[in-house]
Amino acid sequence: MWPRCFIVLRGGMNAIAYNRLRSAWLCTQDMTLNALRHIPLLADAPAHLLDELARESRQRVLSRNEILFAQGSPALTAYFVLSGRVRLMQHTTDGQDVAMGVFVPYEPVGLLVAIVGAPYPGACEALDHTTVLAVSAASIARVMSQHPPLMLKVIKMMHARLTEANDRIRELAAxxxxxxxxxxxxxxxxxxxxxxxxxxxxxxxxxxxxxxxxxxxxxxxxxxxxxxxxxxxxxxxxxxxxxxxxxxxxxxxxxxxxxxxxxxxxxxxxxx
Amino acid sequence: MWPRCFIVLRGGMNAIAYNRLRSAWLCTQDMTLNALRHIPLLADAPAHLLDELARESRQRVLSRNEILFAQGSPALTAYFVLSGRVRLMQHTTDGQDVAMGVFVPYEPVGLLVAIVGAPYPGACEALDHTTVLAVSAASIARVMSQHPPLMLKVIKMMHARLTEANDRIRELAAxxxxxxxxxxxxxxxxxxxxxxxxxxxxxxxxxxxxxxxxxxxxxxxxxxxxxxxxxxxxxxxxxxxxxxxxxxxxxxxxxxxxxxxxxxxxxxxxxx
DNA sequence: CGGAGCGTTGATGAAAATCAAGCTGTGTGG
DNA sequence: CCACACAGCTTGATTTTCATCAACGCTCCG
CATH class of the missing domain: 1.10.10.10 (Winged helix-like DNA-binding domain superfamily/Winged helix DNA-binding domain)
Structure with missing residues (x-):
C-alpha cells in the first residue's frame, strides 16, 4: 500500500520535494524497524522478517482519549504500543465500562484476535499521547507461518494474560x-x-x-x-x-x- | 517408561499371563489412539504424531472428588478429558475456592501451563467418575515443534478461553x-x-x-x-x-x- | 467569571454475606 | 432393617459492604 501511495504523491510534487519525502519515509522505516527490535515478542525473529514487517506496518499517533478501535469491529489489524499507554475496556449492555487492562510500550494489543480472526472484544483507548504500530492481520499470519517459534512466544504471552485474567476473576469473586x-x-x-x-x-x-x-x-x-x-x-x-x-x-x-x-x-x- | 514396566512385570508371571496383558496393553493403545482422534485440537495432526502421542500417553481413572493435580505443583504433564467432567479451581488465601471452569470430554486441561512450564495455577478435581489421558509436557513440546499448525490451534483454543475469562470478569465486575x-x-x-x-x-x-x-x-x-x-x-x-x-x-x-x-x-x- | 470535569463526602438504601437453625434424603453400620 | 450420622439444602434474622443519590468544592481553561 505504501509504494502506491508514493506514486500518487509523486505526481503532484517536484523531484526535490519527492526526495525529501522519500528520505523522511526511509527514516520512518528505519525508526519502525528499530521499534520492532524492542518488542520482546519479536526479539529473536530473523532480520528479514522484521524488515518485512517494518515495510508492511504503519505508525499511528493517538491523542489522549482517542479510540484506536471500537468494540465489535472486525480485527483486521494488530497493534504494538510504541509510546504512551492505552487501555482496553468492554462496555456492558447496561452502559457501564469494565477495563480489561492497561498496555504499555512494546506490548501487543489485539494481536490474538487478529490471528484468530474474531472481532475486537472490547474498545481500545489512548490514556495519553500514544503512538502505536499497526500491522495487518494478514502480515502477522504470514510472518508467523514462516517462523513457527514466534507462535510459541505468542502462546507464552497469552498464557501470561490468561493467568492475569484468572487472578482478576479470583479477586472479583472473593x-x-x-x-x-x-x-x-x-x-x-x-x-x-x-x-x-x-x-x-x-x-x-x-x-x-x-x-x-x-x-x-x-x-x-x-x-x-x-x-x-x-x-x-x-x-x-x-x-x-x-x-x-x-x-x-x-x-x-x-x-x-x-x-x-x-x-x-x-x-x-x-x-x- | 512403559516397556521398562513390562520387563519388570514379566519377571513375575508366566507366558500366558504376559501375552494376555500384552494384548490388553495393545488394546488400550488402540483405544488411546482412538481417543486422540476425537480431540478437536489434534483433529488434523498427521497420523504418525498421533501414534507417537498414543505411545507416550497413559490413561488415568479418577473417582468422584479425586484430585488430578494440586494448585502450585509443577505442570509436568498435560491432560485431555476422555470421559466424565473435571473442574478447575483456585484457592484464595482466606480459604475460599473459586471455580475457573468445568471441562468435558476431549477438552485439554493444563495444556498451556505444560507448554510454558509454569506451575498449575489451580487445582483440578473430578466432578464425576472420569478418565483422562496424561501426556508429558516434553511430548507435547516435541509434537508441537514437529507440527506448527498445532500451535495455531492451541492459540485459537486459548483465545476462546481468554474470551470466556474476559466475559466472566465483565460479569463479576458489573x-x-x-x-x-x-x-x-x-x-x-x-x-x-x-x-x-x-x-x-x-x-x-x-x-x-x-x-x-x-x-x-x-x-x-x-x-x-x-x-x-x-x-x-x-x-x-x-x-x-x-x-x-x-x-x-x-x-x-x-x-x-x-x-x-x-x-x-x-x-x-x-x-x- | 462561569462552566466543565474531576473529586470529596454525607445520607440512604439495596444486595448479598454472614449467622443461626432446622430440614431432608442418602448411605452406612449396628 | 432400622437408626443415625452426615452431607446437602432451605430459610429466617441480622449485619456488612457497597452502590446510589445528592450536594458541594476545587481547579483548570476558555
Whole structure:
C-alpha cells in the first residue's frame, strides 16, 4: 500500500520535494524497524522478517482519549504500543465500562484476535499521547507461518494474560473492594511505576493520568468507593493522590492491604 | 517408561499371563489412539504424531472428588478429558475456592501451563467418575515443534478461553448475582446439557452432579445466595432443582434473566 | 467569571454475606 | 432393617459492604 501511495504523491510534487519525502519515509522505516527490535515478542525473529514487517506496518499517533478501535469491529489489524499507554475496556449492555487492562510500550494489543480472526472484544483507548504500530492481520499470519517459534512466544504471552485474567476473576469473586483496589494499584505500579526519591523516602509514582473512574473500572467498583478508599489511604499516609495522579508512599503497607494481612486503621474505623 | 514396566512385570508371571496383558496393553493403545482422534485440537495432526502421542500417553481413572493435580505443583504433564467432567479451581488465601471452569470430554486441561512450564495455577478435581489421558509436557513440546499448525490451534483454543475469562470478569465486575448465576447455568447447559422431552415439554438437564456450593464457586457468591435464587426460580417454574441436580424447564426465560431483559417475579418480590 | 470535569463526602438504601437453625434424603453400620 | 450420622439444602434474622443519590468544592481553561 505504501509504494502506491508514493506514486500518487509523486505526481503532484517536484523531484526535490519527492526526495525529501522519500528520505523522511526511509527514516520512518528505519525508526519502525528499530521499534520492532524492542518488542520482546519479536526479539529473536530473523532480520528479514522484521524488515518485512517494518515495510508492511504503519505508525499511528493517538491523542489522549482517542479510540484506536471500537468494540465489535472486525480485527483486521494488530497493534504494538510504541509510546504512551492505552487501555482496553468492554462496555456492558447496561452502559457501564469494565477495563480489561492497561498496555504499555512494546506490548501487543489485539494481536490474538487478529490471528484468530474474531472481532475486537472490547474498545481500545489512548490514556495519553500514544503512538502505536499497526500491522495487518494478514502480515502477522504470514510472518508467523514462516517462523513457527514466534507462535510459541505468542502462546507464552497469552498464557501470561490468561493467568492475569484468572487472578482478576479470583479477586472479583472473593475479595473486598479495598483489597482489589490495592492490587490494581500495585499492578499498575509494576507496569508504569517510576521510583522516585523525595527527602530520602522512596516513592512510586504511577506514570499516567488516572482518574477515579479509570481505577473504578479496573477494580470493578464505582468512582465513589474508589474516592473514599483513596482518601482513607491518603489520611493514613499510604499514598499521595489527587486529581488524576497517584503516588505510592509506603508500598510495603499497600502490599499488606492487598494481601489482607493488616487492614488499615481507617478501614476498621469506617466499619465501626 | 512403559516397556521398562513390562520387563519388570514379566519377571513375575508366566507366558500366558504376559501375552494376555500384552494384548490388553495393545488394546488400550488402540483405544488411546482412538481417543486422540476425537480431540478437536489434534483433529488434523498427521497420523504418525498421533501414534507417537498414543505411545507416550497413559490413561488415568479418577473417582468422584479425586484430585488430578494440586494448585502450585509443577505442570509436568498435560491432560485431555476422555470421559466424565473435571473442574478447575483456585484457592484464595482466606480459604475460599473459586471455580475457573468445568471441562468435558476431549477438552485439554493444563495444556498451556505444560507448554510454558509454569506451575498449575489451580487445582483440578473430578466432578464425576472420569478418565483422562496424561501426556508429558516434553511430548507435547516435541509434537508441537514437529507440527506448527498445532500451535495455531492451541492459540485459537486459548483465545476462546481468554474470551470466556474476559466475559466472566465483565460479569463479576458489573452484574448482580442472579444474572451471573443464570449465565453460569446457561454456560453449563451448553457444555453438558442434555435435551429431554417430558410430557411434550422440552427440558435441558445439566448432566453432572452439581451442588449449590459448586454453583456458588462458579458464580462468585455463596451457597446460601445460590439456594435462595434457585428456590425463586423453582417457584416461578423456571427450573426443577434439588439435591445436586438441575433441570432447566424454561430455557428462554432463563436467558431473559441472564440478559436482564425481564427480572423474575420473585426477584422483584424479594426486593420489595 | 462561569462552566466543565474531576473529586470529596454525607445520607440512604439495596444486595448479598454472614449467622443461626432446622430440614431432608442418602448411605452406612449396628 | 432400622437408626443415625452426615452431607446437602432451605430459610429466617441480622449485619456488612457497597452502590446510589445528592450536594458541594476545587481547579483548570476558555
Amino acid at each position: 475479595e473486598r473492594v479495598e483489597r482489589r483496589l490495592a492490587r490494581v494499584v500495585l499492578r499498575l505500579a509494576n507496569k508504569v511505576g517510576v521510583k522516585e526519591e523525595v527527602n530520602g523516602a522512596s516513592r512510586i509514582r504511577i506514570d499516567m493520568p488516572l482518574s477515579r473512574q479509570n481505577l473504578a473500572e479496573l477494580a470493578g467498583t464505582t468512582l465513589h468507593t474508589v474516592s473514599r478508599i483513596l482518601s482513607d489511604w491518603q489520611r493514613s499516609g499510604l499514598v499521595d493522590t489527587g486529581r488524576e495522579h497517584l503516588v505510592i508512599l509506603r508500598a510495603h503497607d499497600l502490599v499488606l492491604v492487598a494481601e489482607d494481612i493488616a487492614p488499615t486503621e481507617d478501614a476498621r474505623s469506617r466499619s465501626s | 452484574e448482580r448475582v442472579e444474572r451471573r448465576l443464570a449465565r453460569v447455568v446457561l454456560r453449563l447447559a451448553n457444555k453438558v446439557g442434555v435435551k429431554e422431552e417430558v410430557n411434550g415439554a422440552s427440558r435441558i438437564r445439566i448432566d453432572m452432579p452439581l451442588s449449590r456450593q459448586n454453583l456458588a464457586e462458579l458464580a462468585g457468591t455463596t451457597l446460601h445466595t445460590v439456594s435462595r435464587i434457585l428456590s425463586d426460580w423453582q417457584r416461578s417454574g423456571l427450573v426443577d432443582t434439588g439435591r445436586e441436580h438441575l433441570v432447566i424447564l424454561r430455557a428462554h426465560d432463563l436467558v431473559l434473566v441472564a440478559e436482564d431483559i425481564a427480572p423474575t417475579e420473585d426477584a422483584r418480590s424479594r426486593s420489595s
